[in-house]
Amino acid sequence: MDTLTNTNNLPDNLPEVPARSSLPWVWFGFFFVAAFFIEEVLMFVLELDVAVSRLVLLMIGIAGWIFWLFCVARFHTILEQISRKKYPISNYEAVGKHFIPLYNLYWVFRWPAAISEYLNQRGRVQMVSGYWLGLVLFPSILISRFFDGGIGLAGTFLVGLYISAKLNTHLQLIQGGPVPPIPDPSMFRATSPVQPAAATASQTAAIDGR
Numbered sequence: 338m339d340t341l342t343n344t345n346n347l348p349d350n351l352p353e354v355p356a357r358s359s360l361p362w363v364w365f366g367f368f369f370v371a372a373f374f375i376e377e378v379l380m381f382v383l384e385l386d387v388a389v390s391r392l393v394l395l396m397i398g399i400a401g402w403i404f405w406l407f408c409v410a411r412f413h414t415i416l417e418q419i420s421r422k423k424y425p426i427s428n429y430e431a432v433g434k435h436f437i438p439l440y441n442l443y444w445v446f447r448w449p450a451a452i453s454e455y456l457n458q459r460g461r462v463q464m465v466s467g468y469w470l471g472l473v474l475f476p477s478i479l480i481s482r483f484f485d486g487g488i489g490l491a492g493t494f495l496v497g498l499y500i501s502a503k504l505n506t507h508l509q510l511i512q513g514g515p516v517p518p519i520p521d522p523s524m525f526r527a528t529s530p531v532q533p534a535a536a537t538a539s540q541t542a543a544i545d546g547r
Contacts, residue, residue, distance in 0.1 A: 351420060351423060351459075352421070353419045353420060353421075353459070353511050354418070354419060354421060354511070355419070355508070355511055355512045356415045356418045356419050356508055356511075357418050358411060358414050358415050358418060360411065360412075360415065360501050360504060360505055360508070361407060361408040361411040361412070361497075361501070363408050363494055363497040363498050363500075363501045364494075364498065365404065366401060366404055366405060366408070366490065366493075366494035366497065367491070367494055369397055369398075369400060369401030369404065369490055370401070370487050370490045370491045370494065372397050373394060373397050373398065373401070373486050373487035373490065374487045376390060376393050376394055376397065377390075377394070377485075377487065394486060397486070398481065398486040398490070401486070401490045402481075402490075405490070405493055405494065405497065406432045406435065408497050408501075409428075409431050409432055409435075409448070410428040410429075410431060410432050411428070412431070412452065412500060412501075412504065413426055413427060413428040413430075413431040413448075414428045415504065415508070416452065416455065416504075419507075419508070419511060420455075424455065425451065426448060426451055431448050434448075442475070445471050445474045445475050445478065446467070446468050446471030446472075446474075446475070447467075447471075448467070449467030449468070449470040449471055449474065449496070449500065450466060450467030450468050450470075450471065451467065452464070452467055452500060452504075453465065453466055453467035453470070454467070456503060456504070456507055459507065461506070461507045461510040461511070462503050462506045462507050462510075464503045470496050470499070470500070473492055473495070473496050474492070474493060474496055476492070477489045477490075477491075477492030477493045477496075478493070480492065481493070
């Protein structure tokens with residue numbers, strides 16, 4: 338395991354604060370998926386120029402992946418904010434390591450795993466292992482590269498929707514504040530009533546002495 342991205346080094350009682358940034362609109366990524374499929378249908382139905390259609394599909398695919406990397410960066414920006422910059426992966430690192438040859442094949446498993454480890458360790462939500470999410474991301478990237486960009490983007494943004502939903506629940510629970518402490522049982526103990534006998538006796542003696 339990469340010790341530099343190991344969230345198990347963080348304490349379980351790490352204090353968290355509400356995030357300043359909002360979650361990305363992951364659902365917007367499906368507009369790129371729809372645009373990809375529409376262009377493919379039009380290319381065959383209307384017999385559009387193949388070279389031009391492929392260029393359009395390439396531009397849609399690139400735009401979709403840029404938006405996906407923006408979503409990944411925003412996830413990690415929020416995690417840095419709520420953890421007071423204790424989260425081990427920065428937004429720049431999360432995006433940049435996608436461009437390292439060979440290592441990026443491991444990275445698509447590692448950063449989702451780090452998110453799931455962090456959220457599960459906090460105990461506010463339960464998330465499946467990020468390595469399972471990587472098993473969806475990895476073939477989605479291969480499908481997008483060698484088979485169909487629309488299908489690949491669809492699988493990728495489905496993973497993003499899941500991560501966003503879990504992170505959103507976690508953020509809502511943070512904003513709700515900590516659970517109030519259990520009241521001190523001593524505050525419910527019956528107090529002894531004041532005995533007025535001594536005061537009454539002294540008042541009687543004072544009256545008799547007049």
